[in-house]
Amino acid sequence: MDNKELQRIKSRKLKNSVFHGLIFFCTIFGVIVLALLLYDILKKGLPWLTIDFLTNFPSRFPKKSGIFPGLLGSLWIILLTAALAFPVGVGTAIYLEEYAKENRFTEFIKLNIANLAGVPSIIYGMLGLAVFVRALSMGRSVLAASFTMALLILPIIIISSQEAIRSVPSALKQASFALGTTKWQTVTGVILPYALPGILTGTILAISRALGEAAPLIVVGALTYVSFIPKTPLDQFTTLPIQIFNWSSMPKREFQNVAAAGIIILLGILLLANSTAIILRDKYQIKIKD
Amino acid sequence: MKKIDFKSKSGMQRNEKIVSSVLFLFGIISIFTTFGIVFSLFEETVLFFKEVSILDFLTGKEWTPLFEPARFGVLPLVFGTFLIVIFSSIISLPIGLGSAIYLSEYAPKKARKILKPILEILAGVPSIVYGYFALTTITPIIKSIFPDASVYNALSAGIAVGIMTIPMVSSLSEDAMMAVPNSLRQGAYGLGSTKFEVATKIVIPAAFSSIMASFILAISRAIGETMIVAMAAGSTPKMTLNPLESIQTMTGYIVQISLGDVPYGSIGYKTIFAVGTLLFTITFILNIISRTIVRKFRRVY
Amino acid sequence: MEPKIKIRDMNFYYGDNKALKDINMNIYEKKITAFIGPSGCGKSTFLRTLNRMNDFIEDTRVEGKITLDDIDIYSKDIDPVELRRKVGMVFQRPNPFPKTIYENIVYGLRKNGVNDKQILDEVVEDTLKSVALYDEVKDKIHKSALELSGGQQQRLCIARAIAMQPEVILMDEPTSALDPISTMKIEELLLDLKENYTIIIVTHSMQQAARISDETAFFLNGEVIEHGETKVIFSNPRDKRTEDYITGRFG
Ligand SMILES: Nc1ncnc2c1ncn2[C@@H]1O[C@H](COP(=O)(O)OP(=O)(O)OP(=O)(O)O)[C@@H](O)[C@H]1O
Ligand SMILES: [Mg+2]
Numbered sequence: 001m002d003n004k005e006l007q008r009i010k011s012r013k014l015k016n017s018v019f020h021g022l023i024f025f026c027t028i029f030g031v032i033v034l035a036l037l038l039y040d041i042l043k044k045g046l047p048w049l050t051i052d053f054l055t056n057f058p059s060r061f062p063k064k065s066g067i068f069p070g071l072l073g074s075l076w077i078i079l080l081t082a083a084l085a086f087p088v089g090v091g092t093a094i095y096l097e098e099y100a101k102e103n104r105f106t107e108f109i110k111l112n113i114a115n116l117a118g119v120p121s122i123i124y125g126m127l128g129l130a131v132f133v134r135a136l137s138m139g140r141s142v143l144a145a146s147f148t149m150a151l152l153i154l155p156i157i158i159i160s161s162q163e164a165i166r167s168v169p170s171a172l173k174q175a176s177f178a179l180g181t182t183k184w185q186t187v188t189g190v191i192l193p194y195a196l197p198g199i200l201t202g203t204i205l206a207i208s209r210a211l212g213e214a215a216p217l218i219v220v221g222a223l224t225y226v227s228f229i230p231k232t233p234l235d236q237f238t239t240l241p242i243q244i245f246n247w248s249s250m251p252k253r254e255f256q257n258v259a260a261a262g263i264i265i266l267l268g269i270l271l272l273a274n275s276t277a278i279i280l281r282d283k284y285q286i287k288i289k290d
Numbered sequence: 291m292k293k294i295d296f297k298s299k300s301g302m303q304r305n306e307k308i309v310s311s312v313l314f315l316f317g318i319i320s321i322f323t324t325f326g327i328v329f330s331l332f333e334e335t336v337l338f339f340k341e342v343s344i345l346d347f348l349t350g351k352e353w354t355p356l357f358e359p360a361r362f363g364v365l366p367l368v369f370g371t372f373l374i375v376i377f378s379s380i381i382s383l384p385i386g387l388g389s390a391i392y393l394s395e396y397a398p399k400k401a402r403k404i405l406k407p408i409l410e411i412l413a414g415v416p417s418i419v420y421g422y423f424a425l426t427t428i429t430p431i432i433k434s435i436f437p438d439a440s441v442y443n444a445l446s447a448g449i450a451v452g453i454m455t456i457p458m459v460s461s462l463s464e465d466a467m468m469a470v471p472n473s474l475r476q477g478a479y480g481l482g483s484t485k486f487e488v489a490t491k492i493v494i495p496a497a498f499s500s501i502m503a504s505f506i507l508a509i510s511r512a513i514g515e516t517m518i519v520a521m522a523a524g525s526t527p528k529m530t531l532n533p534l535e536s537i538q539t540m541t542g543y544i545v546q547i548s549l550g551d552v553p554y555g556s557i558g559y560k561t562i563f564a565v566g567t568l569l570f571t572i573t574f575i576l577n578i579i580s581r582t583i584v585r586k587f588r589r590v591y
Numbered sequence: 592m593e594p595k596i597k598i599r600d601m602n603f604y605y606g607d608n609k610a611l612k613d614i615n616m617n618i619y620e621k622k623i624t625a626f627i628g629p630s631g632c633g634k635s636t637f638l639r640t641l642n643r644m645n646d647f648i649e650d651t652r653v654e655g656k657i658t659l660d661d662i663d664i665y666s667k668d669i670d671p672v673e674l675r676r677k678v679g680m681v682f683q684r685p686n687p688f689p690k691t692i693y694e695n696i697v698y699g700l701r702k703n704g705v706n707d708k709q710i711l712d713e714v715v716e717d718t719l720k721s722v723a724l725y726d727e728v729k730d731k732i733h734k735s736a737l738e739l740s741g742g743q744q745q746r747l748c749i750a751r752a753i754a755m756q757p758e759v760i761l762m763d764e765p766t767s768a769l770d771p772i773s774t775m776k777i778e779e780l781l782l783d784l785k786e787n788y789t790i791i792i793v794t795h796s797m798q799q800a801a802r803i804s805d806e807t808a809f810f811l812n813g814e815v816i817e818h819g820e821t822k823v824i825f826s827n828p829r830d831k832r833t834e835d836y837i838t839g840r841f842g
Pocket of ligand 2: 634635
């Protein structure tokens with residue numbers, strides 16, 4: 001090997017190392033940002049995180065501000081949203097995977113769901129405003145917000161449930177049918193129990209998404225300053241993210257810390273939801289696997 | 291064994307019919323949703339275009355719908371959105387692609403096991419949190435470098451949107467690269483190629499169409515992103531390419547109007563639907579393009 | 592003796608592909624009938640026409656007539672679900688549900704409206720005994736069926752099928768995934784079960800067909816080449832192709 005060749009190999013190796021370093025940094029970048037973000041939020045928010053913060057209503061004074069109505073508003077909306085979206089989403093997935101014939105119409109439904117998954121969330125807000133708030137005269141209520149959110153997360157639930165249902169071994173379905181069961185009996189007896197961990201994981205992810213959304217609810221008409229809590233689904237509301245948004249845009253700097261405290265609560269709930277999903281999944285999987 | 295008496299199946303058959311009709315109804319809810327979106331957007335948009343010509347809307351360079359004299363040129367909002375797309379893409383596309391290459395080609399198993407969940411967490415952080423991060427961390431950094439940057443500026447929001455879309459680019463691109471069969475790589479390694487050469491000359495070309503599709507999806511996400519821009523980019527519709535100025539995006543405008551008390555039926559109310567229609571159309575087309583690319587160029591190995 | 596199942600001029604299509612041609616056959620009660628033939632000749636397809644499992648495959652079609660106790664199983668007023676209750680099936684690979692042993696066996700009964708605990712307990716014990724599994728599993732009846740060995744799982748699947756008290760049991764290569772000892776156990780079991788059930792078994796093992804079946808049908812390219820008493824088929828086949836196949840000279 002002459003000198004030139006050695007030189008070339010060296011330069012190729014060098015390129016490789018530089019590239020390796022570069023893309024490693026790209027990957028680590030996310031970690032750094034996440035760490036920075038958490039540090040920033042914890043530093044600002046933790047000192048403000050008191051029991052009072054959880055039980056107080058918003059106030060003009062940062063020290064007296066609390067997240068109570070937002071917390072309850074989010075809770076209301078999440079429960080209603082889940083109650084609406086879960087059965088419809090799982091039902092649609094069952095329909096598409098087990099009942100629908102393979103034809104143009106079914107293709108169209110599938111394509112349509114894929115497209116809906118890519119529609120910006122704020123557009124769902126406009127749908128909610130035009131249809132639920134106005135046309136169906138639900139007003140700017142918890143109910144209108146929940147319907148809007150349910151439609152927003154429906155594609156996510158459908159798609160993840162479809163995947164879970166598709167993972168059910170066809171041998172199990174056949175075994176069930178061969179024992180003289182109807183389709184629905186096979187769905188409830190074999191398919192759903194087997195697919196449940198996957199369905200639940202997908203649903204919890206979808207609900208987490210809804211929990212963090214603010215844009216569609218602003219369009220639907222969530223309030224930013226609320227001094228009451230919703231008692232019925234037809235009451236007006238605010239939510240956790242909207243409270244955070246509102247505090248972030250206050251001129252008084254201390255409100256940023258209040259917002260950070262709100263974010264800690266929000267992220268805490270999301271963390272809890274996702275850990276539940278993981279635990280659920282693992283627990284069921286051990287049971288199913290041998 | 292004793293003989294067992296079975297109930298007749300006729301009741302079950304009736305249930306079966308009911309169940310399958312109910313499931314069918316669930317199945318078509320998604321179609322109603324799409325029609326709902328299209329109709330609710332178009333209804334008000336049509337009313338809007340009775341008052342404002344489409345041409346003025348699409349080509350006008352001033353957007354002052356609520357002041358006198360009211361101007362309805364949407365270009366400033368489109369420009370604002372465009373700025374966000376540019377700066378978010380500068381962050382998300384290379385970094386997302388880079389981390390996809392690292393995770394699929396370079397990373398040891400252990401590193402993957404730690405890094406992938408972190409990217410998933412990053413993807414699960416609500417956009418409102420990124421908005422806060424832009425406002426309270428990114429903007430001060432920008433201001434310390436460019437002291438005359440405005441408090442609300444496109445750069446800060448763009449960076450935050452970029453960070454938010456990194457996981458999307460990364461995971462979709464990585465999936466595509468993982469799907470490239472190992473035999474292709476083995477051949478190149480056999481000829482003495484470095485990992486860098488295998489990644490850039492074999493894997494990326496083989497996964498190219500899916501990588502492009504992930505880029506387009508990320509851009510579509512950036513266009514539709516709302517809370518970050520509403521919090522950090524400002525609310526000044528402006529035709530500028532200076533990222534340090536306060537701007538307004540299409541989504542930002544919709545939020546601004548929704549927060550105020552715009553009466554139903556007023557021109558202000560209609561403008562958000564016109565802007566929404568434009569937003570929906572653009573993201574819809576991008577999503578279709580992305581899907582078509584994936585479908586058309588799907589390689590059969 | 593009147594045949595239990597009669598197949599007359601039956602053709603079966605996957606789309607345009609005619610997978611079974613002009614089948615005529617009688618299947619007798621309380622006998623074991625074996626289907627043999629090279630891969631892809633239509634044995635499984637034929638088996639599935641008998642409990643209408645082919646209904647689940649899109650774009651398939653049956654012509655001709657199949658009767659069970661002289662009732663046309665493809666007639667309009669036959670509910671395939673009810674048919675499958677009478678015609679049970681055991682598959683090539685053991686496919687127990689990811690449930691307990693107990694719940695596996697009573698699955699079909701529960702779904703068909705039998706919920707009396709006493710009856711169910713009895714059925715579980717009886718069927719486990721009749722598949723000679725009871726002693727092996729009696730302490731873990733409420734444990735997951737997936738903890739059993741392959742051979743045990745297959746016997747459980749047979750128990751699950753007979754828990755429905757079917758009249759006919761269809762078996763598609765039930766021992767092909769099992770070791771010799773498990774295979775032997777299942778063969779003994781089938782000889783016992785024959786007292787009460789009509790059994791049709793697909794097998795690739797000539798020895799197995801010869802050992803356990805009363806009747807044998809040889810399939811080739813979707814046609815029944817020869818069908819008759821197993822003894823005759825194996826000692827004195829009429830058709831050259833049958834002889835070639837069972838002596839392993841085929842191909
Ligand atoms: N689901 C299906 N769709 C279309 N064609 C099929 C399907 N199942 C089987 N076939 C075709 O029908 C023919 C008979 O197949 P079948 O599975 O009945 O054969 P077999 O005798 O059971 O073979 P093996 O011994 O390998 O199990 C084959 O040509 C096969 O390709
Ligand atoms: Mg077969």
